[in-house]
């Protein structure tokens with residue numbers, strides 16, 4: 001078994017996720033090669049062969065160009081599997097590579113058993129074992145599912161790739177997240193509102209509980225997308241990563257992208273009407289209740305302490 | 306301008322799921338069904354584009370059982386002009402490559418200027434169909450779009466990356482756009498528009514007529530994950546729950562002083 005690992009870099013920095021790809025390869029006991037569009041000055045600690053395309057020529061976002069580079073490496077290395085992170089880079093590129101290779105793609109793999117891949121279904125309420133039917137397979141790995149490989153203090157054997165410019169999509173630059181406002185990263189206690197709050201007026205009851213506990217309030221993405229709460233309070237992969245002493249998730253189902261932002265919290269309480277909500281997997285205490293009754297009652301009791 | 310938007314009907318994620326008798330998918334009985342959340346943004350963007358360019362024809366496509374027509378009617382009431390129902394009682398057993406193959410086959414000689422899809426379906430969640438359609442049709446595809454603008458045949462879009470950073474991209478139509486949460490605010494169909502939608506064209510074609518590609522993967526098994534963590538579950542009267550939780554917070558954390 002040979003796997004080609006697709007590392008990523010952004011704004012000149014190598015992303016740590018390459019060590020997750022390496023952990024996956026270790027678990028598969030596979031021979032590896034790695035591919036990176038990046039630069040000489042930010043190489044992974046990796047003992048194997050690294051195919052490096054210089055980002056100044058290949059561009060940070062150029063799916064047509066990156067696809068072609070990967071296909072060239074695949075032609076040379078003949079891997080059985082091409083492995084991406086299930087990230088904005090990976091889920092964009094993986095289907096393009098899979099289509100070109102006429103290979104099965106299995107997305108968001110969380111575990112492996114032989115050649116069978118395990119993936120989540122229905123907001124992680126269910127799991128599915130998937131078996132590819134093609135000789136080559138393309139997979140994307142859920143962030144965090146395989147841990148980080150122990151970082152070897154090795155330098156890769158670099159083989160440089162030359163890239164053709166062009167491609168149909170023009171990348172014109174990054175737009176940074178707005179900064180300023182609250183810094184949830186500093187809060188010791190965070191109470192977060194999810195879609196289960198139902199309407200914008202109910203943000204107040206979440207903020208009240210946060211205040212009674214001496215903390216800050218946060219929110220899941222739908223609450224931010226609906227503009228009920230500002231973006232700098234969003235917890236998750238596309239918001240803040242937090243690890244307070246206490247995190248109270250109110251009306252939040254526990255999607256992986258939310259969990260990624262809060263699961264390192266010391267103590268997690270979830271308030272949810274659905275006993276099977278995936279947030280129950282990370283919660284120390286799951287209170288099965290309607291938050292509209294429970295939260296104000298809890299706030300009142302705490303204020304009276 | 307010709308626009309296509311692809312939608313999927315999915316169960317409400319708060320449903321109580323069961324594995325079906327075959328053991329490879331969830332049972333379809335006793336579930337509440339709705340439009341895939343990501344696809345609501347796709348439909349809204351397609352309708353907004355049609356409103357902007359005025360001279361446009363907007364088709365909504367859905368592969369699925371007879372039942373998916375309910376969800377298609379919502380898209381028609383939101384402003385799509387016509388519905389292309391690809392009839393397939395077994396659609397949930399089809400893998401992304403086949404779903405994309407059917408869509409590409411349908412779209413092949415129709416010269417759509419823009420095709421909108423969701424970035425992923427909430428149940429299967431493969432996040433593949435949109436880009437596969439783009440590759441199959443030889444069109445550029447942009448994923449995870451949270452901002453979309455169209456002017457004189459050129460699309461300016463923002464892709465959302467991790468940590469709230471966005472990548473700004475430009476591409477000339479025709480193109481495929483996969484829509485991320487928060488792209489816009491999907492409208493609620495009004496009653497008059499719901500009535501009007503009833504008269505709109507909604508034609509069914511058998512999926513078999515369009516399916517030209519083979520499946521590349523099989524689901525061996527579907528099951529519930531083992532409960533990890535083993536956290537405490539509190540149920541019962543809310544007032545009593547409040548006292549129980551306060552007691553736990555006092556014992557296990559230092560937050561209540």
Ligand SMILES: Cc1cc2nc3c(=O)[nH]c(=O)nc-3n(C[C@H](O)[C@H](O)[C@H](O)COP(=O)(O)OP(=O)(O)OC[C@H]3O[C@@H](n4cnc5c(N)ncnc54)[C@H](O)[C@@H]3O)c2cc1C
Nearest residue numbers: 194195196220221236237238251252253255257273274291
């Ligand atoms: C690329 C990408 C990035 C993302 N980034 C983020 C991110 O950074 N942060 C994030 O949060 N999400 C993110 N998401 C979205 C994520 O996948 C989920 O859609 C989102 O987290 C769901 O939010 P929610 O739990 O509030 O809503 P839902 O999933 O709709 O859950 C609502 C919950 O409320 C419960 N509920 C309903 N009524 C009540 C009541 N009265 N009392 C108590 N409970 C109730 C329900 O049982 C349910 O569990 C991202 C998605 C993608 C694809």
Ligand SMILES: Nc1ncnc2c1ncn2[C@@H]1O[C@H](COP(=O)(O)O)[C@@H](O)[C@H]1O
Nearest residue numbers: 311312368422423425426431432433434
């Ligand atoms: N059965 C279907 N009918 C029409 N469009 C679909 C279907 N399944 C998936 N799609 C489209 O493809 C997108 C991505 O789905 P997926 O690759 O399954 O995550 C969805 O958001 C829809 O826009």
